[in-house]
Amino acid sequence: MVTPMPDDLRRTAEQARGFMPPAEGQALYEIACAYGSRGPICEVGTYCGKSAIYLGAGARRAGTVVFTVDHHRGSEEIQPGWPHHDPDLVDPKTGRMDSLPFFRDTIAxxxxxxxxxAIVGASATVARHWSTPLSVLFIDGGHSEEPVTADYEGWAPHVMPGGALVFHDIYPDPADGGQAPYRVYLRALESGDFREARVTGSLRVLERV
Structure with missing residues (x-):
């Protein structure tokens, strides 16, 4: 049985900026606890650090760390004019999105x-130079076709045997949300390299066979 997430960390996570529902965040914590003792965890798509709290709490319990990769300039869906845009994240000096200061405050x-x-840079660039096997890979960066495909192709090969590949915002019904993550999730299943191990809300956990 997984030790419950400490109440102070759970409250901090629930109050942080971001889009991770509590039940799915709790699942991330449990995944980090279950798999993290085998090696480091990688999150692709940091934003302001909400999900990193859940992963980090589990990493602490498992005795590992979380590398969280993001250029912090915002994915397509949080740019000005898009539904998830937060104007507080616009740097007044540059006029560009910058979630890095908010992430640092959240984790502190x-x-x-x-x-x-934090690894600050483009996911595809970092992935090309990455070589450490991962116990958990959580893909939650850009949700359109190109970035989610690149995140899967660049990072999934680093998931160790028995490790977990986790997708967020998986919606089989197009009425519920965008389909690019769902298509890539199906591709991972169809590859034969992964089997589904858990479903919590829009979170899908695949285990490398």
Whole structure:
């Protein structure tokens, strides 16, 4: 049985900016606890650090760390004019999105700076130079076809045997949400390299066979 997430970390996560429902966040924590002792965790798509708190809390329990990769300039769906845009994240000096200061504040408030390590850069660039096997890979970056495909192709090969590949915002019904993550999730299943291990809301957990 997984030890419950500490109440202070859970409250901090629930209050942080972001789009992770509590039940799915709790699932992330449990996944990090279950798989993290095998190696480091990688999150693709940091935003302001909400999901990184759940992963970081689990990483602390498992004795590992979370590398969270993001250029912090915002994915397509949070740019001005899009439904998830937050004007507070626009840097007044440059006029560009910049979620990095908000991420740093979030992780500092959670007391997880030793467990959650930011890698600031484009996911595809970092993936090309990555070589460490991962116990958990959480893909939650750009949700249109090109970025989610690139995240899968660049990072999934680094998931170790028995490790977990986790997708967020998987909606089989187009009426519920965008289809690009769902198509890539199906591609992962059809590859034969992964089997489905858990479903929580829009979260899908695949285990490398």
């Amino acid at each position: 408030a959670a007391g997880l700076e030793d467990e959650v390590i």
